[in-house]
Amino acid sequence: MQHLPIERLAELADGEPNATEQLHLAECAMCAAERVAYMRVVAMAADERRRIAPPVTNWGALSAELRNQGVITTKAETSARKVFIAKVTRMAWQVAAGFGILVTGLVTGRMSAGMPLRTALAMGVPDSTSGMQLAMNTDDFTSTASAMQVLQKAQQDYERAMMYLAKYDTSTSEGATQAYRTTLAALDEMAETSLKALSQSPADPIINQVYFTTLGARNMTLGKLAAALPVGARLSRF
Amino acid sequence: MATDFLTIQRAIEGDERALRALWSQHAPHIDAVVRRLAGDPDLAEDIAQEVWIQIFRALPTYRGESQFGTWAHRIAVNRTLNALRRTRRLTKIETDMDEETVSVEHTGDQAMLRSVIDAAAAKLSPGARTVFVMHDVEGFTHEEIAKELGITPGGSKSQLFKARAKLRRLLAHLVDAPSTGTGQENAAPAY
DSSP: OOOOOHHHHHHTTSSOOOHHHHHHHHHOHHHHHHHHHHHHHHHHHHHHHTOOOOOSSOHHHHHHHHHHTTSSOHHHHHHHHHHHHHHHHHHHHHHHHHHHHHHHHHHHHHHHTTOOHHHHHHHHSOOHHHHHHHHHTTTTOSSHHHHHHHHHHHHHHHHHHHHHHHHHOOOOOTTHHHHHHHHHHHHHHHHHHHHHHHHHOTTOHHHHHHHHHHHHHHHHHHHHHHHHSOTTOOOOOO | OOOOHHHHHHHHTTOHHHHHHHHHHHHHHHHHHHHHHHOSHHHHHHHHHHHHHHHHHTGGGOOSSSOHHHHHHHHHHHHHHHHHHHTTSSTTTTOOTTSOOOOOOOOHHHHHHOOHHHHHHTTSOHHHHHHHIIIIITOOOHHHHHHHHTSOHHHHHHHHHHHHHHHHHHTHHHHSOGGGOOSSGGGOOOO
């Protein structure tokens, strides 16, 4: 019996046999099995497309180059920061105004009930020491720019630590892959939510931090999951 | 995760956080495409950085007609092929498949991150691997591959079928049906 040529069988992995070939495939178990083997190769390749793995690029090197080439512009950063500062300032004024109205209301109320002005004022104004305590930890910052820098550095340190763990922490336990998959699903939900929040308030550094930290944690978990899988196993979903 | 228009708009304006958001969201897939086409992880790292710079530089031309990921994927493939051409890895596009090629050995983390088919494809000649990855993995047509690589659609088909034949032999332990496991090498019919 004349078998089908190898290259034709490879073609038939995702192609249709003609009538003669169809007859042959129905009669020849070896050629039929070969065609199935080629179909499996093609299916494995298609599955490969869905495979996900930690990136080979890193943002540190990429952002430096983007800055060199003028793709990242300080103008955009400054304008985003200005929008945020303006928003925070407006909120601070609103809070201050609300606070003033509250204190005035308290003092007026007490005076109308017959309390002397001095006593009403003493009771109406909140304990100044608690306000001092709230501000105490922020005294280290000299400006919003310095506070932003600290936030940015904290995020970078966190990501560096995560990348290090993803690369060198080989401790895995039984069921670790399932735990990583669960974590990835949760991180995806967090990323979706923070992305929505970011759309509402694109310049808010807190939301930005949450978003990037979530994506960083996602990449790290991807690395951990890929490393925890048996050698050669594919990671295409979690 | 879908990429929202506002993030892209901010990225076009040069906002680092928006650019970073796009990179964080799409790098696992874009970098994977580059890695598959390049074959060599070190080379992939260099090319992937070039790819991202190209994607970000081309952002103002993104019209939103397709998903951002699809648009970026096209750029990634195109840019990777250009980079490979520069490194003269595609000069032997019509290399005879019977010629043995040196396999790339990987250890540690890299081996862990590599799939079986990815490792097997690394044993193909650069030209055959490119055609195989573009057609069977990335879903390009033979006409598109021919255009990208400067070959004929027939040449693309020929390379693909030879690549599949070699992969079928390399992956025999995975693709052979249990009943056909005769212990003979490749378990293929004696043609």
